[in-house]
Amino acid sequence: MPFVRNCWYVALWSEDLHSGAIENRIILSEPVVFYRDQQGQPVALFDICPHRFAPLSKGRLLPGGGIACGYHGLEFGADGTCIRNPHGDRIPNRAQVKRYPLVEQDSLIWIWMGDQTPDPALIPRYDFLDPVNGYTVTSRETLTMPCDYRLIVDNLLDLSHINFLHDGILGHADAPRADISVTTGDRWVEVTRISRNLPVPALFAMLLNDGSERGDLWNTIRWDLAGCLKNDALVCPVGADRNDGDGIFGAHLLTPVTEETTLYHIAAARQKTARAGSETSEEVRQRLGELRRFAFEMQDQPMIAAQAEIMRKYPEATHHPVFLEIDTGPAQAQAIIKRHIAAENSPA
Ligand code: FES
Ligand SMILES: [Fe+2]
Structure with missing residues (x-):
């Protein structure tokens, strides 16, 4: 298992x-x-x-x-x-x-x-979801994904895919290069990507609502054993400090049902609810939820489902993936998962 x-x-x-x-x-x-x-x-x-x-x-x-x-x-x-x-x-x-x-x-x-x-x-904390903390939170969704949870861990820990699969909404295909740093612990991995001076993707443009055409995209995703991911994604003015940005906290919580099915719990919260000039209306909350749901349900889900089917049908052809610079974070998480499964199954 x-x-x-x-x-x-x-x-x-x-x-x-x-x-x-x-x-x-x-x-x-x-x-x-x-x-x-x-x-x-x-x-x-x-x-x-x-x-x-x-x-x-x-x-x-x-x-x-x-x-x-x-x-x-x-x-x-x-x-x-x-x-x-x-x-x-x-x-x-x-x-x-x-x-x-x-x-x-x-x-x-x-x-x-x-x-x-x-x-x-x-238990990793997701305090931005707790109503007492006053964040503007999207609706809490549960998607059924027809794949092993580990494929979704790969998907989320390698956020380079936002530039292609979510081109225009969360990233930009003409700005795929990023400074990537990876840190790890015994039960966690954190990947930070900084993409400089790219056209502001639609989701962030809606939050910033200040007409900025270009910005720096900071994206940190933290994974905790075995299916808990937290995303801190924001855009700030080109060259500015990260603290000057605005964006979202995302919860991506994976619960394996079987080896071939995963429940995917998602929600996001607006980072700076009270930023001067920022939009926090119910309309923005709903639109934020819709955009994210579109990205995960219409873009990630079909791609991961197709990938899972190919891996099921052609195990030999998919045994040994090509390794790119962007794969360090996912590889670290998979190694941690493997190590914990082996430890749990080794005779005491
Ligand atoms: S009491 Fe539960 S199956 Fe009979
Ligand atoms: Fe995605």
Whole structure:
């Protein structure tokens, strides 16, 4: 399996788990049921009833914060233990389901799929998404991508593609050269690209709204094991300091469903909500969301889907990719993923 288990993944946007509702997801090829208990805290349990394997997500919530199987009525507490067998007095030992650790933070519900003790400090922060911080945030979207999550990590850590695939919207095909720097840690990679003196791409022109025709594009993308990416993209006047720019923070949160499908959670926030003369209207918020959705859904998704299909069909022809200057960041991330998978699967 190409999955790192001992790390945090986004299970759901907080706003997608309503009180009294039951949601289900496949995460790392495991079915998981989600709901909120009486205090509103999110709960995640293995979504297979140990009796006859009905999905608990087809059951009903109990007043005490548990869930009852919809087939023969076994009742489970929020910790996954069976608390009632309506057919007799005995509760069999094996009548229990796994409970997954969750943390709700920055308008996201994070899940830990591994066996090691979860460390909430490892969850990367996306504080620009938290409503209390006052940023103008686009709608929170969830796209289904027909590919291995690692192809999307490659896509995002090599932002040179914005100049070609997103020509005019996020970058410019006649300005592909950039100063690139890459820094790494045990569980993260950060790539910064600076493209000098290029025509201001449409998304940034809309935010700047000052008629600037050319600018410097600063783009930093940070990846945290295994599917968390945060983008800080801004344009500033040619030759100016980065702090003089304006742009967006982007959240790109990948949750592997299977080896061939990935849930892609995206949202962006306006960086300088109160910049003098900047536009922060609802119209701009919506337009920003639409432009980004267009870029990811109409440009990235078909390209990555086509790439994934070719790699599936022609494994030998695609075994050994050509390496360019732009590939250092993605290669570092893939090496970290490989190392963690190997460590998790090596005998203790
Ligand atoms: S399948 Fe759940 S109680 Fe029978
Ligand atoms: Fe892209």
